[in-house]
Amino acid sequence: MTQSNRTLLSAGAMLLSSTLAVFAQQAPAPGKTANPNPFNGNEQAIMDGRDIFNRSCTVCHGKDGTEGDRGPALATPGRRYLRTSDSEIFEAIRNGIPGTQMPRAGLNETDAWKVATYLHGLRGTAIDAPAAGNIEHGEQVFWDKGGCGACHMLHGKGGLVGPDLSNIAALRKVNSIRDALTKAQHSVSTDGGRHDSALAPLSSYLSLRVTTRDGRTITGVLRNQDSFTLQMLGTDNVLHVFNRDELREVVYEPKSLMPTDYDQRLTPDEFQDLLAFLSRQGHVAPAPRPRAEQVIQ
Amino acid sequence: MNHRIPGIAALLFLASTCAAQVTTQDLVKPDPKNWLSYSGSYDSQRHTALKQIDISNVASLGPKWIFHVPGSQTLEGVPVVINDIMYVPQASGVIALDARSGRLIWQYQRVPGSRGHNRGLAVYGNKVFTATSDAYLVALDTRNGGVIWESKLAGQAVKYQGAAPLLVNGKVIIGVDSAVGGTVDAYDAETGKHVWGWHSIPKPGEKGIETWGGDSWKLAGAPTWLSGSYDPELNLLYWGTGQPDPDFDGDGRPGDNLFGDCMVALDPDTGKLKWYFQFTPHDVHDWDAVEMPVLIDASFKGQPRKLLLQANRNGYYYILDRTNGKFLQGTQFVKKMTWSSGLTEDGRPVVIPGSAPTVQGNKVCPSTAGATNWPSPAYSPDTRYFYVIVQEGCGLNFKASDNFKPEHLSGYSDSGTSYTESTEEQERWQLFVRALDVSTGKTVWDYEQIGSHHYGPGLLSTAGGVLFAGEQQGAFTALDAKTGKPLWHFNTGDLITASPIAYSAQGNEYVAIMSGTNLLAFGLPEHQ
Numbered sequence: 001m002t003q004s005n006r007t008l009l010s011a012g013a014m015l016l017s018s019t020l021a022v023f024a025q026q027a028p029a030p031g032k033t034a035n036p037n038p039f040n041g042n043e044q045a046i047m048d049g050r051d052i053f054n055r056s057c058t059v060c061h062g063k064d065g066t067e068g069d070r071g072p073a074l075a076t077p078g079r080r081y082l083r084t085s086d087s088e089i090f091e092a093i094r095n096g097i098p099g100t101q102m103p104r105a106g107l108n109e110t111d112a113w114k115v116a117t118y119l120h121g122l123r124g125t126a127i128d129a130p131a132a133g134n135i136e137h138g139e140q141v142f143w144d145k146g147g148c149g150a151c152h153m154l155h156g157k158g159g160l161v162g163p164d165l166s167n168i169a170a171l172r173k174v175n176s177i178r179d180a181l182t183k184a185q186h187s188v189s190t191d192g193g194r195h196d197s198a199l200a201p202l203s204s205y206l207s208l209r210v211t212t213r214d215g216r217t218i219t220g221v222l223r224n225q226d227s228f229t230l231q232m233l234g235t236d237n238v239l240h241v242f243n244r245d246e247l248r249e250v251v252y253e254p255k256s257l258m259p260t261d262y263d264q265r266l267t268p269d270e271f272q273d274l275l276a277f278l279s280r281q282g283h284v285a286p287a288p289r290p291r292a293e294q295v296i297q
Numbered sequence: 298m299n300h301r302i303p304g305i306a307a308l309l310f311l312a313s314t315c316a317a318q319v320t321t322q323d324l325v326k327p328d329p330k331n332w333l334s335y336s337g338s339y340d341s342q343r344h345t346a347l348k349q350i351d352i353s354n355v356a357s358l359g360p361k362w363i364f365h366v367p368g369s370q371t372l373e374g375v376p377v378v379i380n381d382i383m384y385v386p387q388a389s390g391v392i393a394l395d396a397r398s399g400r401l402i403w404q405y406q407r408v409p410g411s412r413g414h415n416r417g418l419a420v421y422g423n424k425v426f427t428a429t430s431d432a433y434l435v436a437l438d439t440r441n442g443g444v445i446w447e448s449k450l451a452g453q454a455v456k457y458q459g460a461a462p463l464l465v466n467g468k469v470i471i472g473v474d475s476a477v478g479g480t481v482d483a484y485d486a487e488t489g490k491h492v493w494g495w496h497s498i499p500k501p502g503e504k505g506i507e508t509w510g511g512d513s514w515k516l517a518g519a520p521t522w523l524s525g526s527y528d529p530e531l532n533l534l535y536w537g538t539g540q541p542d543p544d545f546d547g548d549g550r551p552g553d554n555l556f557g558d559c560m561v562a563l564d565p566d567t568g569k570l571k572w573y574f575q576f577t578p579h580d581v582h583d584w585d586a587v588e589m590p591v592l593i594d595a596s597f598k599g600q601p602r603k604l605l606l607q608a609n610r611n612g613y614y615y616i617l618d619r620t621n622g623k624f625l626q627g628t629q630f631v632k633k634m635t636w637s638s639g640l641t642e643d644g645r646p647v648v649i650p651g652s653a654p655t656v657q658g659n660k661v662c663p664s665t666a667g668a669t670n671w672p673s674p675a676y677s678p679d680t681r682y683f684y685v686i687v688q689e690g691c692g693l694n695f696k697a698s699d700n701f702k703p704e705h706l707s708g709y710s711d712s713g714t715s716y717t718e719s720t721e722e723q724e725r726w727q728l729f730v731r732a733l734d735v736s737t738g739k740t741v742w743d744y745e746q747i748g749s750h751h752y753g754p755g756l757l758s759t760a761g762g763v764l765f766a767g768e769q770q771g772a773f774t775a776l777d778a779k780t781g782k783p784l785w786h787f788n789t790g791d792l793i794t795a796s797p798i799a800y801s802a803q804g805n806e807y808v809a810i811m812s813g814t815n816l817l818a819f820g821l822p823e824h825q
Contacts, residue, residue: 153438156445164443198367201404229398239382239402239440241395 037086039117046129049118052111060101065122070101075122075173084123089116126169126177126279131272138277141270148274151257154281160237161221161257162205170282177278181262181271207253208232212246221257318379318439319420324464325529330801332378335417335461336673337798339527340592343675344758345799349806351761354821355775355785361807361820362399366392371792372811373671375417375461375755377425378800379439383809385816386415386461389429391437397802399818403442407435416671417461417524419469421486426462426469434462434471434484446489451482461524465534465565468492472521472536472587479521481536481561483568493568497521497538497556504570508578510551516703518542519557523587523671527565528603531620534565535592535605539585543713544665545654545694546581549701553578558586560607562622572622576609577646581653582636582694583665583716584610589673591683592619597626597736606735608674608685610667613640614738628738630731631668632689633724636661654694658717664692665716666726666751673755673796675764680778682732682741684764686753690726691719726750730766732781742781746770755796757808767793767810773817789817 039045054063060071067073074081083092093112096104107115121129142148151162168177206222210230220234230242230250263271319333327333329346336343350358366372366387374386383396390406407429419426424436424445432455436445452475462471468483478498485492497519499505506514518541525536541550541557558577561570576586591606597616605619612631617624624644636652652661666688674685697714718726728749732741746753746768754767764778769792775785791813799808809818 153441153443153445156436156438156443158443160438160441160443164438164441166444198365199401201401223402224395224400226398226400229395229400231395231400231402233440237440238380239393241381241397241400241402243397 035086037090037113037116037120039113040086040120042117043130043132045114045117046121047132048111049114049116049121052107053115053118056105056107057115065119074119081123086113086116086120089119122173124173125282126172126174127282129174130169130279131174131178131275133273133276134269135273135277135280137270138273138275141266141274142277145270146262146266146274160233165278165281167282169279174275174279178275180258180260181274182260184256184260205257207255207257209249209251209253210240210242210247211249212242213248222252318423320422321466324421329799330378331380332376332798332800333420334377334463335375335419335524336526336589339465339529341526341589341673342591342593342678342758343673343756343796344677344760346760347799347801347806348759348761349801350759350763350799350808350821352763352777352784355761355763357822358775358785358787358808358819359822360787361397361818363818364392364394364399364401364816366811366814366816369814370412370414371794371813372816373414373416373459373795374811375796375798376809376811376816377418377420378798378802379420381802382439383800384418384420384425384439386418386427388413388415388459389427389431390415391418391425391427391442393439393442394816396800396807396818397805399816405435405437405442405444407431407433407447414459416459419462419464421464421467421469424486426464426486428460428462428471428473430459432473434469434489436469436486436489448484448489448491451491451494452477452480460522463525463527463534465527466532468565470525470534470565472523472525474520474522474539476517478517479519479538481521481525481534481563481568483565495561495563495568495570497559497561498541499555505555508553508555513550513552513554516542516550518544519554519559520585521587522585523589526590526592526605528592528619531603532565533571533619534563535590535619536561536563537585537587537590537607539587540577540580540583544581544583545715546696546698546701546713547579547653548696548699549703550579554580558584558611560586560590560605560617560622562619574615574617574622574624574644576607576613576615576644577611580611581696582611582661583712584667586610587671588669589671590619591674591676593676593678593735595681595735606674606676606683608669608683608687608733610663610670611637611646612663612668613637613646614683614685614733615644616736616738626738628733630685630733630738630740631663631687633662633691635691654696654714654716656696656699658693658695660691660719660724661694662691662719662724663688664690664718664726665694666692666718670752671755672753672794675756675758676735677758677764677778679760679762680732680758681735682778683735683738684730684732684756684758684766684778686756686766687729687731688726688751688753689729690750691721691724692716693719728753728769730756730764730776730781732764732778744776744781744783752794754793754810757797757799759799765797765799765808765810767795767797767812769793771812773797773810773812773819787819789813789815791815 060068062068065074093105149158151159153164209219220232224231376385383394385392389408389411393402411430432450435447460472482494483492520539541554559573561573605617613627614630616626627640637646694716728746730744749769753769757765764776772786789812795811797810
């Protein structure tokens, strides 16, 4: 590969690393005790909580808890929060945090629990706080007008070129899914300063064409590469693996296959329903079992 | 509104009906360049027809690549290889690698951060199948790791999932251990639908219930925790079962306790039991009979026979007629045996009185860790030797009380109680690779793995005359299959308790094995 190709590639990879593609999953911290929140996971309470939050808390914490003048953003990826459980958040809302500018919010218990439920969802993934909308219609949009199934698999149906979305709601927040559908350069939630701890699957789906020394041309999407090898999924739906010295030419397409104008190609209702559908695709990871329960022969 | 589907995506979508990668025919007659199941072939001989690596050049073998499996603990699994792509089992997950370079292609993890062991995968069509620690059977697309289906494993209170599924006649067959006994279950490979289940502990009215005194069948056990073999001509599936519960105290379960410690032959289409053979009736030493059954067609005492071979954890090497389960021969393959003085004509062990566990601890040889255990044996049709990892030595076996009460069972005392290694120096555990004459069961050669003492690796025989064996202490070794002479070794730097495989890519033969938390692939120098 020439140096210019490399440069092109890294530019492309930066642009594309933000597609809905990361499979690496982080285990949610299992609760130490049962959650006393009466609204835990209740969709209506999440929506109510959002309204209450945006009525009462935005001066300090910003709309949707994104950023405010006096208080911290409440769901920034990678940020460590002192109060993490629903009861700790409830406690802070009801009683304030002594020694800080956080006052008693003046909400009744029901409203305080609803705000805690909303914040829980903000910090969790889409499945914790799914978007509102017509789910069945969203599914129809996914397969028909949206054309999502051409590239993405869902529960065994659909295309291979993009990431499987069967568990997307357990991996991503609603905002992240929305961004992937609408923004060419959107960011995946990661800890910016984190040091990688393991080799991870490629998070981009760069399209490319390779020509082998014996004259075969194969088009597809890149699945991994290093200085010596290249792995791709071909348009023949076969995984192809190469040593670089077997390749005469590698041409990368510097454009993502993922359309990012779904807010325009779909009506607002269709878009919202698609979001509602996607934000429910997944399973909540079960808490790890205590080791003693594993019978290891 | 019109919208554009990107060209490449459209092509991929249209092409999605392309031919399946792995067919039943492939599984019946695997191309030696691939390794399609836990044992590599239905007969579980673990013998590859590849012979690029042979006794003349194995000394120049070197590492080709290493892949670290993130978040794993000592790996005991066996990868599968289909057309240059390797699929690696890990706890509740699968990793796809470029089999030539070890580079990562995709990764699936159902239960994040899950620990424990997963021993293997099954493949069929464009799917790879794995069982997860939260008791699901999952089918993934081999090409992108997408989830095609996931099925909650049948049965109640499933305890542990690490078994390797076996693909037979379009069904994914897997052993499951639960609080009410072991089961072998079949799921439709296309849909994940449960097709049949066979349970190892009989219920009232069923065959075998007479071998449990009173209600003792409720104590359960007989887990089916490894994998099985299959004879496509006889259409019979062979699967080993584990010990009845509690492991070390038989007082509460008078009788032979069927189908604990058995080899069972099942109809893979219906799950119906065709025959069984019980190795250790009324086991009180935890001698699970799950060790891989090896199927060979050979002349036995002048007659061509379809044989099933098993080196059992109890110290005997068995030859059965696999058409009907008839016991043909049993030979002691471990040097020291204190619990049995021999086998009767029908293969029942003659138990030496006073050999059962006691509250104070009672010595038994071989130990509960087994004369051999799950690490796979191998068979070479060239040498006609049966190769097995042998653990010599003795143990002390304890039971919890002399007044057994089912209500005492909870947590670890489910086992009723436990075992330790013998403290006497000459009875310490020691591993050997042992070659047995397949017909007589007599030891032909013996290779001591100095310093290695527990479980150890499985074996791989090759048409190049090499027997690959890891050492528990980390050396991956090549032995001369005829003589046991060591020809090559490489220190992998971690414990080896997995079985090696062979495959070929771009005309180059590779041998791969898990060691610690890494997977290593070896091959010959390129310009030899």
